[in-house]
Amino acid sequence: MYQDVLVPTDGSDGTRQSITHGLTIAEQFGGTVHALSVVPEGPLGTLQSDAAIDVADRAVTRVETEAVRAGVPVQTTVETGVPHEEIIAYADEYDIDMIVMGTQGRTGLDRVLVGSVTERIVRMADVPVVTVRLSEDVRIEDADEAERIAREALAADEGLEPDDPVLIDAPHRTSASWIVPLELDAADVHVHVDALTGDARIARRNE
Known part of the structure; x- marks a missing residue:
C-alpha cells in the first residue's frame, strides 16, 4: 500500500521523529524510504552555499x-529550489505513496519556514501527508558535552582500547x-549521541 514513503528533511531537530515514523511505515509495508533535502532558493533570496549543501547532504545521510540499520531500502536526493515545489515535484516523479514530515524546523525563522512548507504540502499534495510534531526538548545542545559523552562511551566499551582518542572533526548535530x-x-569511529536522551552508540567507520 505504501511502497514509497517520502521523508523531507533539513537535518533539524523537528525531522527526527518524522524519520522514525517514515521508517516504521516503510518497514511495516515492505517499502522504500526516500530521503529528500532541499537547499532553499526562492523569493527570500538564494540561500544556496557550500555550507547549506553540506547540511543537506548530512541530513539525507x-x-x-537509520534506514540501513533498520533494514529498510533507501534512496537519497538533494535538490535546490523552492522547498514545497521540489517536494511536490519529487512526489509526482517517483510515484510517492505517502509523505511524512515534521511541523517544526530549527529555531527562529527556520521554524516558521518549515511550518509553512508543511502547511503547503498538506494542501497541495495528491497523496496522504503525515505530519509529526517534535514533542521532546533537546537536552544535549553543546558540542563539548556531546564529545564528553562520546569519550565516556568509548572508555566503557570493553571491546575497544581507546587510550587517548583524537577528535577527527568537530562534532555536528543532525x-x-x-x-x-x-x-x-x-x-576510526563515529559516536552517535542522542541529543534528547544522552544515549551513545559507537559505530566503526566501516559499518
Whole structure:
C-alpha cells in the first residue's frame, strides 16, 4: 500500500521523529524510504552555499544510516529550489505513496519556514501527508558535552582500547543526534549521541 514513503528533511531537530515514523511505515509495508533535502532558493533570496549543501547532504545521510540499520531500502536526493515545489515535484516523479514530515524546523525563522512548507504540502499534495510534531526538548545542545559523552562511551566499551582518542572533526548535530568522529589506534569511529536522551552508540567507520 505504501511502497514509497517520502521523508523531507533539513537535518533539524523537528525531522527526527518524522524519520522514525517514515521508517516504521516503510518497514511495516515492505517499502522504500526516500530521503529528500532541499537547499532553499526562492523569493527570500538564494540561500544556496557550500555550507547549506553540506547540511543537506548530512541530513539525507542521517536518514540513510537509520534506514540501513533498520533494514529498510533507501534512496537519497538533494535538490535546490523552492522547498514545497521540489517536494511536490519529487512526489509526482517517483510515484510517492505517502509523505511524512515534521511541523517544526530549527529555531527562529527556520521554524516558521518549515511550518509553512508543511502547511503547503498538506494542501497541495495528491497523496496522504503525515505530519509529526517534535514533542521532546533537546537536552544535549553543546558540542563539548556531546564529545564528553562520546569519550565516556568509548572508555566503557570493553571491546575497544581507546587510550587517548583524537577528535577527527568537530562534532555536528543532525536530527537531534550528535555525531562525534574520533580516531583510535585500532580504527576510526563515529559516536552517535542522542541529543534528547544522552544515549551513545559507537559505530566503526566501516559499518
